[in-house]
Amino acid sequence: MLALALCLAGALALAHPLATQPAGSGSGSGTNEDPDLLRRCADEDGFDAVTMDESGTMLFFKGDSVWKGFDSRREAINASWPEFQGPVDAALRIHHLAKEDVHDNVYLFQGKHVWAYAHGKLRDGYPHLIEDDFKGVPGDLDAAVECHPKECAAETLLFFKGSRVLSYDLKTGVLKERMWPAVANCSATLRWLERYYCFQGIRFLRFDPVTGAVPPGRYPLDARDYFMRCPGRGESCGHGQGVRRSDRCSGQPFQAFSSDDSGRIYAFRGGKYYRVDSKRDGWHAWTLNHTWHDLQGEVDAAFSWEDKLYLIQGSQVTIYRSGQGYNRVAGYPRPLQEELGVAGVDAAFTCPHSKDLYLIQGNVIRHVDLLQRSKGPGPARPSPHPHVDSALCTAEGVHLFHGPSFHLYASVGELMAATGPAAAQDTAAVFFNCTAAGGSGAPPHGSPHQG
Structure with missing residues (x-):
């Protein structure tokens, strides 16, 4: 395991940010000249979507590519999801034990449609119109994330489009709009270990999924120091002192x-x-x-x-x-x-x-x-x-x-x-x-x- 935990526990303990996760299946060892590494760590628009898959691996989507895990090699999206051609607008994993049909499904959104995968297999009948699965939710989303009942009042999905934040009750189908100016314009969102993150390009902030509040004075932070291994990044966080x-x-x-x-x-x-x-x-x-x-x-x-x-x-x-x-x-x-x-x-x-x-x-x-x-x-x-x-x-x-x-x-x-x-x-x-x-x-x- 990599060392990010130490940085987050020290310099950022008040913000409760992330610790690293282990590497994916690829070696990810690259150098400054490695084009795969350069693309993953580029100071550009960040990622199109970030989510966890059904088995706990973090997925980073950009263009027609996906990185699985903290420092894995790039793969083509359709190598894992052959029915889907990138890019991904938004992605989320639903962990809902009470609804077996959606439990641990990974949803990929593109335009007006959504693809639902269970154990890596496209569910029958998909893709669907987003409106058919989530009434009132618009197409061309920027980001999406699930909020668990322990953190929200009910099993909730949060959808982001520009400055709009929409809260969808998975049980009742009720859709509400939230006025969260601090969490506007998320290009990707993620729930990890009861914490919620909004990526704005290559930078990110943590937010409360009920109120939209962002801890003062700590954010935004650069995702390359916390979510991925990039040459020359994160030395102040002690990457060399981590937990293997x-x-x-x-x-x-x-x-x-x-x-x-x-x-x-x-x-x-x-x-x-x-x-x-x-x-x-x-x-x-x-x-x-x-x-x-x-x-x-x-x-x-x-x-x-x-x-x-x-x-x-x-x-x-x-x-x-x-x-x-x-x-x-x-x-x-x-x-x-x-x-x-x-x-x-x-x-x-x-x-x-x-x-x-x-x-x-x-x-x-x-x-x-x-x-x-x-x-x-x-x-x-x-x-x-x-x-x-x-x-x-x-x-x-x-x-x-x-x-x-x-x-x-x-x-x-x-x-x-x-x-x-x-x-x-x-x-x-x-x-x-x-x-x-x-x-x-x-x-x-x-x-x-x-x-």
Whole structure:
């Protein structure tokens, strides 16, 4: 994985911009004389459209060409979508579990028509008139992007044409016009990791998909410093200090795992973290303070309770509200001894929406009732493991991590009753879609996973 995360976490932490995604299938190694590289990085009109495909690869469209991934080689659009001849006016991916016919479809817009592709195949009957699929939406669009219900009130598509911004409710078919002067004239738009971006030529800005507001004082920024690898660009962002693509597949242990109440899963290692649940949106790593402001160093353990994320570092704990922005709770960090009655832990976990916290110290497990934490932890009970690096509880059960492996228990009760470790499974393979720990066989970016 490339290093953009570090730049974004540092110089642009307030703006929450993007981290890089891994390379596409091409080598993309080029030089200043490479015509493909020059075209991708040209200081011209930017891209015609940018979107994610159904498996999480970022697509950049320009003319009759498409680049798949952060630094891939150019391909002809009709090599992947043979029924479509470029250029693309706008493109979007719809991720809508409630509507199987459109879920994970990629839509390509041109003139008055739209092409819908499912798993790379043109759907029957397409192309359609845009008006037939999205009543009231005009042709000759400049950009389009989907807004998920977690970020908008409903499953919404945003269409851009000149200074006009149109909001289309995918369930009701109601179309509304938005007055968003700061987000006018988008040549391409993109949703990535709950953030929304408007490209204006080669520059971009981030906007709120409900209000159209743009964070003050940070934008616009040059896309070549953040969305693609270009010679001579981004040196101030420390491209040489980044997280390699193979790091997630290295087999090195993670110091902490946690999941918040919305289902976002985080894996922590060496002062950085991965979003584990977002495989479909590409692989990426950030420094801690990219999401949790003022957090430095390394996380030793983490757990979630009542829409708050607890991050333990040595003998201290810091609490962040899990709503937008991850705001730190006043008065933290504070000593772990005062908060939970222990001086330190190797791992910690809560199961979804549970008040029961389990602390692992060496080869023992202790229970804390978070509603009565002033009573301190319960008695030590033996763990089937002499040591673990981290722990995580999801709907699938309790995962205990050690080295390159994890051990899955169907429930806390099964864990407590175990007299020996459950079968070891490969963390890199299961959680990060790597073919084997060590990374040499890591699959290309965008491996399919659960919706």
